[in-house]
Amino acid sequence: MTMRVVFLDRASLKARMRRFAFPAEYIEHSKTAVEEIVARLSGADVAIINKVPMRADTLSRLPQLKMIAVAATGYDVVDLAYCNEHGIAVANIRNYAVHTVPEHAFAMILALRRNLLSYRQDVEAGVWNKSEQFCFLTHDIGDLHGATLGIIGEGAIGQGTAAIGRAFGMQVLFADHPPPKMQDVLFTPLDEVLARSDVISLHCPLLPATRNLIDIQAFRKMKRNALLINTARGGLVDEAALIQALDEGLIAGAGFDVLTVEPPKNGNPLLDVRRPNFILTPHIAWASDGAMQFLADQLVDNIDAWASGKPQHLVTTAA
Structure with a gap:
């Protein structure tokens, strides 16, 4: 047949x-x-x-x-x-993006943590040409070694992200959540993960319980030098709250590969964010050859x- x-x-x-x-x-x-x-x-x-x-x-x-x-x-x-x-x-589909999504997440993390976009803008503006010494240090540069990486979602992609983080010498925390849970993972209460992490990376599904998981209250619990990375689903983060958090300096920066509505044919507030501590890519973290x-x-x-x-x-x- x-x-x-x-x-x-x-x-x-x-x-x-x-x-x-x-x-x-x-x-x-x-x-x-x-x-x-x-x-x-x-x-x-x-x-x-x-x-x-x-x-x-x-x-x-x-x-x-x-x-x-x-x-x-x-x-x-x-x-x-x-x-x-x-x-x-x-x-x-299971486990197909276990390398490409974590690598994309870390491309964003490294770019933001080391302020690469800001330095690139300065170079393009001619700041280096006018420097009085061999380099110029107009933006903070942070190492990943010794920093804390908080992961929300301990599936294959979350585990892959954790592996890269550990290779950089980061301490990894997995946020606790209702069952089902991955076996043999040590979980930390979500509020503690938000408060302790220098980088928070989202790798959980979009469910009624996780929609707007990161809202303005969550941002207020984070470190002022923290980065938020979302390569999972746009609806996990309250986008208006993210803009407010960036405007008020509640976090140091964010990298997003997803929006609440894709493609954003009717626009999206994040499309209008023009600042070197925010990176937005068009849902391509999964798309290596x-x-x-x-x-x-x-x-x-x-x-x-x-x-x-x-x-x-x-x-x-x-x-």
Whole structure:
């Protein structure tokens, strides 16, 4: 029996997709608007999505759909309750960004901790040319060795970030949270992590309990020399509170790879922040060439495993 597999937002994945291990009619769409989902998935057994929302009102019009393969780790775009109730299997990607996201986080950390953007601006403005000595020291430069790295989210990416931090000689703290928790991890109360950390890096999923986890009260608990790094989800941080924290000097700087709404077609306050202690990148921390190919390969593996009756990486009870 040939199954129909439809990738709704293929342009989000810059990698080669290998053939499936079962007879398949495979269809790709570069991108898909919400109003196009039902027509494009008509008769489909498997939907592949990255950021295309699959809500109950859409899913209810797709009675033949049996599986949703998410081309990402985060699956908040899928109505899991509906999928569980109606027997639609949902699988996500595991451990594909364990190197690329931590490396991106540390690129931001190093740039901010050593004030590289400020120094680059000064060089471009001709400050070095006018210096009376071989260098000029107009901005503080902080080492990572001996500093404290607070991590919220102890999954594979959080653990990868911790490994790099330890290699720099940093003390690593993992913030405590409700279950489920990673085994064999020593947890520290969140308020203590906020108060003690020189760098705080977010690596947790966006859930009702974590939305706006970092609000103005959290910023007020942080060190004035602290950096906040978010390569996870935009909704984890109250963006207005972040701007206030930067304006009032509650923290020393921030590096973000995510926004609450992506792409920010209607604008976003963080797009207007023009200061050397804030870095904003367009959700690319995950997107190294190696990570994307790993993702594409596992995406096919997930679908093949489900089709063979041995599903893997499910986030639903349906198989």
